[in-house]
Amino acid sequence: MTSTAQQEISVSSSSGSRPVSKDAIINLDHGDPTMFESFWKEVGEAADITIPSWRTLSYFSDVSNFCWFLQPEFAHEARRLHNLVGNAVADDRFLVIGTGSTQLFQAALFALSPSDAPEPMSVVSAVPYYSSFPRITDYLRSALYRWSGDASKFEGDAYIEVVCSPNNPDGSIREAVLKSSNGKTIHDLAYYWPQYTPITAAADHDIMLFTVSKLSGHAGTRVGWALVKDVEVAKKMVKFIELNTIGVSKDSQLRAATILKAISDGYERPDVQTKPGLKMFEFGRRLLSMRWQKLREAVKASGIFTLPDFESVHCKFTGETTEACPAFAWLKCEREGMKDCADFFKKHKILTRGGGHFGVESNYARVSMVDRDETFDLFIERLMSLR
Amino acid sequence: MTSTAQQEISVSSSSGSRPVSKDAIINLDHGDPTMFESFWKEVGEAADITIPSWRTLSYFSDVSNFCWFLQPEFAHEARRLHNLVGNAVADDRFLVIGTGSTQLFQAALFALSPSDAPEPMSVVSAVPYYSSFPRITDYLRSALYRWSGDASKFEGDAYIEVVCSPNNPDGSIREAVLKSSNGKTIHDLAYYWPQYTPITAAADHDIMLFTVSKLSGHAGTRVGWALVKDVEVAKKMVKFIELNTIGVSKDSQLRAATILKAISDGYERPDVQTKPGLKMFEFGRRLLSMRWQKLREAVKASGIFTLPDFESVHCKFTGETTEACPAFAWLKCEREGMKDCADFFKKHKILTRGGGHFGVESNYARVSMVDRDETFDLFIERLMSLR
Incomplete structure (x- = not known):
């Protein structure tokens, strides 16, 4: 079992931040769900809240x-x-x-x-x-x-x-x-x-x-x-x-x-929306689905990693038969001799969370899929460059 | 020492509520600071807050x-x-x-x-x-x-x-x-x-x-x-x-x-206020000072209780020499044979917190001084009727 200290959250200067340049640190250690910001900007005032100062004392x-x-x-x-x-x-x-x-x-x-x-x-x-x-x-x-x-x-x-x-x-x-x-x-x-x-x-x-x-x-x-x-x-x-x-x-x-x-x-109640037709689950599903596709392509191209496969299943909510698009990618380093996946990523200035934190071998690493577009896109770009 | 169970907060149907009639339960067990509501209603929009839906994700x-x-x-x-x-x-x-x-x-x-x-x-x-x-x-x-x-x-x-x-x-x-x-x-x-x-x-x-x-x-x-x-x-x-x-x-x-x-x-910055001249500490001090005066009169009239005395001290903030007006009144039952102060109050439908919770004898009880006017006034009225 890993030590307790290893299992702690490590907040760094790149946590929650946008990468500032092409070679900046990409922090996908936490599952900071900022990908939803763009949806809420679309929704606009309908989901804003005003709280009067005398309320809920x-x-x-x-x-x-x-x-x-x-x-x-x-x-x-x-x-x-x-x-x-x-x-x-x-x-x-x-x-x-x-x-x-x-x-x-x-x-x-x-x-x-x-x-x-x-x-x-x-x-x-x-x-x-x-x-x-x-x-x-x-x-x-x-x-x-x-x-x-x-x-x-x-x-x-x-x-x-x-x-x-x-x-x-x-x-x-x-x-x-x-x-x-x-x-x-x-x-x-x-x-x-x-x-x-x-x-x-x-x-x-x-x-x-x-x-x-x-x-x-x-x-x-x-x-x-x-x-x-x-x-x-x-x-x-x-x-x-x-x-x-x-x-x-x-x-x-x-x-x-x-x-x-x-x-x-x-x-x-699309009638009470500022902009009708804004469906959050569709937004999330569409974005994550594209990201997973890009990730699978990059992972395949790298030849270094594998990803879990997900069966296509009928979703009672959407009525469609689809694969899962999880909030995290669970990458396994398959290259011989490469024992520490998070460490490998870190050398390429990509912060992930290593398998040890999750009770397994360190040839696994977890990567957040729910960050902002610019962070995710830079991650894919850098992943494509890894050989 | 009192048992742990005794020291727990007891939330009842009267907690945080206004008394609905002259003989309603008056709940002054908690220090629910609703007396400030009237101040914030005066302040109005200047202290309201609007949070856009896309912020602080x-x-x-x-x-x-x-x-x-x-x-x-x-x-x-x-x-x-x-x-x-x-x-x-x-x-x-x-x-x-x-x-x-x-x-x-x-x-x-x-x-x-x-x-x-x-x-x-x-x-x-x-x-x-x-x-x-x-x-x-x-x-x-x-x-x-x-x-x-x-x-x-x-x-x-x-x-x-x-x-x-x-x-x-x-x-x-x-x-x-x-x-x-x-x-x-x-x-x-x-x-x-x-x-x-x-x-x-x-x-x-x-x-x-x-x-x-x-x-x-x-x-x-x-x-x-x-x-x-x-x-x-x-x-x-x-x-x-x-x-x-x-x-x-x-x-x-x-x-x-x-x-x-x-x-x-x-x-x-009185210039940025909706209504100039609204000073919260003066509001609080004035209200609590009046309440303490009423309480001391009622306590004296009852002949049953005593209250702590507070020395007048120079306040560097207000520049005045004043007594403390604490957020709680700490009442001591002085009547012979009356050992449980909170129990006595409870019989008169006034909920307080007994001394046992605070590590002392149960001839003490704590009463909140920071509830709404109508609750406090009814408390004083009922206190005046106790003999």
């Missing part, structure tokens, strides 16, 4: 709801969007709002771990797993839960298995690998939206996590939500968020509600 | 800053306001933004506790201490730190002492009670603003926490900030917030910057 949003810091507008728009897309069962589920899905992941760990157990609960996920899971689980050295690595190698009866589907980093569709009746699952469905993957069914798991970051690109807004079946689990998640941050920014919730409304209106 | 705010998720506008306005008020040394200090000061408190515990110590660091505060400190310290059963109660009774060399000044719940001005060279301090200065207490000097401690909630009333915005002397401590706090919530809502930071700007403009 109170800590409380809706004390009649078990999640007392949840703005009802947001809950309404989240359920509306799930019903439109058909990616998850959202009605008759408890909706918990969080400061991004990272906070909700921790809230779920807190909710699923007995408060008085002699040993911490084991938290596992099948490799390659999202690089932040180990560190987020262990940074406070909690006696409630601890990271226990690859789910496929776990032996035991009591555990929390995190199932990320489509999976970060490799885009694969996943199910839980462990099946004990004492086991619990957290489904991270951040990427289960039609721009990334065909929607095959409405997911209906015990705890499902979503985030505005990967849905619409509004990562800076720090809003995620969980759909939870068991009210007691949902209440414990609310308790965590109360203790951790006394709720979630109301400004962000209001803004996220406006964004989600604009997405749904694009399909259901 | 990125996780990153300013990668040239060690606190890469800090919006520069907010840092600028926070320092400007400290310089205007003179309550803290803000220049040449590291500013860390947080999802409220609750998150920053946890970030400071994380930063001040060695990551590999065999025993958790002891966290202490002199009684009566803020009711959330014990639970926030212990809810994850961290091996890094643990709540160790009253600072005055602590024996040992290594500790983190939390110094809240003016103190929640009793409004007293405080200094650290422990003096070991191995000890660390966190100064919670949420209430060190001129509406609550005379400003006697610019505070200059190792870690100072502030929050927009108690400054301007925008609790729903969930923004706090820390001023930190040691860059390594500040960096560890940033790491905590990165792992906990991947930064802080940019919408909230932008809104908070607009609010802070409007406050400072009220003093320095």
Whole structure:
């Protein structure tokens, strides 16, 4: 297993920035979803928000709801969007709002771990797993839960298995690998939206996590939500968020509600749009599809790497049969003797995240596919020059 | 010591709500700062904010800053306001933004506790201490730190002492009670603003926490900030917030910057105000001063309770010599045989927070002074009727 230090986010001067010249550092280490900026610029005022200075001063949003810091507008728009897309069962589920899905992941760990157990609960996920899971689980050295690595190698009866589907980093569709009746699952469905993957069914798991970051690109807004079946689990998640941050920014919730409304209106209410016909999932799918095509060509031309293949599947939302276009490319260096893929890229001033962060060999590297056009295009150009 | 369960926030159907009738439940348990609503309604558009849909999508705010998720506008306005008020040394200090000061408190515990110590660091505060400190310290059963109660009774060399000044719940001005060279301090200065207490000097401690909630009333915005002397401590706090919530809502930071700007403009740039002459600290001071006068009269008339007395002190900001007008009233039941003050109030449908939550006897109760006028006035009316 890789060291904890290795699994941390490394923010550098190129993070979130545009490359300034042809030979600039290209930072595709993070999944910074800035590719959506151009869509929102098209949408214009319909999705802007104005917040009067006297609004939402109170800590409380809706004390009649078990999640007392949840703005009802947001809950309404989240359920509306799930019903439109058909990616998850959202009605008759408890909706918990969080400061991004990272906070909700921790809230779920807190909710699923007995408060008085002699040993911490084991938290596992099948490799390659999202690089932040180990560190987020262990940074406070909690006696409630601890990271226990690859789910496929776990032996035991009591555990929390995190199932990320489509999976970060490799885009694969996943199910839980462990099946004990004492086991619990957290489904991270951040990427289960039609721009990334065909929607095959409405997911209906015990705890499902979503985030505005990967849905619409509004990562800076720090809003995620969980759909939870068991009210007691949902209440414990609310308790965590109360203790951790006394709720979630109301400004962000209001803004996220406006964004989600604009997405749904694009399909259901084109009459209220500033420019009719702006459909976000089509925008995302079209752009990612072109990028994946360019990437596959460049990868093939290089002769150095391979990429995962994705089966064509019928998407119930678009009605088309399409391949997945994941938010990350999971590149494998195939050249003999080239053991460190991220290091190879780094020598060519391309920042990626190496396999070690995801619990696998370092001949893998993850590359963000959701950055701005100019960054992605420069990446392809440089990739084409690698031999 | 009180049980952990007792120290939790209890959200009820009356939390954050206006009382609907003369005999309604009056909820003054939380410090929900809605008294500021009327000020911001006066200010009007000058402090409203519009956020275009394409703005702040990125996780990153300013990668040239060690606190890469800090919006520069907010840092600028926070320092400007400290310089205007003179309550803290803000220049040449590291500013860390947080999802409220609750998150920053946890970030400071994380930063001040060695990551590999065999025993958790002891966290202490002199009684009566803020009711959330014990639970926030212990809810994850961290091996890094643990709540160790009253600072005055602590024996040992290594500790983190939390110094809240003016103190929640009793409004007293405080200094650290422990003096070991191995000890660390966190100064919670949420209430060190001129509406609550005379400003006697610019505070200059190792870690100072502030929050927009108690400054301007925008609790729903969930923004706090820390001023930190040691860059390594500040960096560890940033790491905590990165792992906990991947930064802080940019919408909230932008809104908070607009609010802070409007406050400072009220003093320095009356020309840019919609209505000139709106000075927030004067509004707050005037309102709280009237409320404290009414409260002292009602308390005196009741013959049941006493309140702390505050010395008149010269305020460098207002230039006047005034008493403190704390955000909470700390009532002591003096009637013989009446042991549970919060319980007595509850029988009269007034929700307060009992002394047990603050590490002291239950003949004390804390009452919020920062709710809306109608709630406060009804409280005084009901208090006058108690015999």
